Amino acid sequence: MSEQVERGRGRGDVDGYEKHGGFPVYRAAEDDGGPDFGRLIEAMRVLQDAAVSVSAPADVVRQAAEQAEALAALLEPHRVPEGQQPGGRSMGLPGRGSLLMLPWTVDKFDATGVRSTGVFRRFHMGGNGAAHGGTLPLLFDDLFGMITHAYGRPISRTAYLHVNYRKITPIDTPLVIEGQVDRVDGRKTFITAKLMDAEGTVLADGEALMLVLLPGQP
Numbered sequence: 001m002s003e004q005v006e007r008g009r010g011r012g013d014v015d016g017y018e019k020h021g022g023f024p025v026y027r028a029a030e031d032d033g034g035p036d037f038g039r040l041i042e043a044m045r046v047l048q049d050a051a052v053s054v055s056a057p058a059d060v061v062r063q064a065a066e067q068a069e070a071l072a073a074l075l076e077p078h079r080v081p082e083g084q085q086p087g088g089r090s091m092g093l094p095g096r097g098s099l100l101m102l103p104w105t106v107d108k109f110d111a112t113g114v115r116s117t118g119v120f121r122r123f124h125m126g127g128n129g130a131a132h133g134g135t136l137p138l139l140f141d142d143l144f145g146m147i148t149h150a151y152g153r154p155i156s157r158t159a160y161l162h163v164n165y166r167k168i169t170p171i172d173t174p175l176v177i178e179g180q181v182d183r184v185d186g187r188k189t190f191i192t193a194k195l196m197d198a199e200g201t202v203l204a205d206g207e208a209l210m211l212v213l214l215p216g217q218p
């Protein structure tokens, strides 16, 4: 984890951050969920990739279903309320340890912007080796959230998000996404970002308006 990301852990204490909106208080998980949480999440991701790409004999599918059901039953008694689980709050893990997020790694996180690197996996495929078009706004939206946070803005929500698909975004290929705050106008934070391949070719670019929540807004 970079020094910038480490510093970002303390943002929950920035004056006004917790008081804004009706959003629950979120803090980064102290220990990234413990020694095996990252392993669990990565194993789940591999399982997701497998689940959407295998064509297995019926007996294998039956065994896999039974094992998946047993695993779910093992975890079920340990559900906790939103904001207490390490998933999504583990800043040292790819995708913050959230299965929903792209498993990307943040390597820059400060007021000048946020950069993250990673690959779209088989799980994220739309067709013909390209990432599903819906997965790109997910990547952009989460980056925009981090950029807002790294800039020191109070909790904000995405009012709009625009993505231009410039070229096919391939799966299993190292990519980088980078963006920054362009301007601030009262509650409004305007952000832009670019998704690029290793040669710097822009595959997609995006812009968003993030609005600081008013007191009580969910």
Ligand SMILES: CCCCC/C=C\C/C=C\C/C=C\C/C=C\CCCC(=O)SCCNC(=O)CCNC(=O)[C@H](O)C(C)(C)COP(=O)(O)OP(=O)(O)OC[C@H]1O[C@@H](n2cnc3c(N)ncnc32)[C@H](O)[C@@H]1OP(=O)(O)O
Pocket: 008, 009, 011, 026, 027, 028, 029, 088, 089, 141, 142, 144, 145, 146, 149, 150, 156, 157, 158, 159, 160, 188, 209, 211, 213, 214, 217
């Ligand atoms: C989860 C964090 C883990 C914690 C770990 C610790 C640290 C973490 C570090 C980083 C965090 C990382 C990531 C964060 C994760 C994710 C970020 C994703 C964020 C989202 O994914 S969030 C979900 C999608 N999002 C929504 O679910 C919004 C639904 N919506 C609403 O809740 C309202 O809509 C709201 C509140 C947005 C505004 O409502 P409102 O009533 O307060 O404001 P109002 O409408 O009056 O607009 C005020 C002024 O904005 C202009 N305006 C409004 N909308 C516009 C538009 N679309 N286009 C152009 N202008 C627009 C108006 O024209 C007016 O402009 P003017 O003042 O000039 O007249």
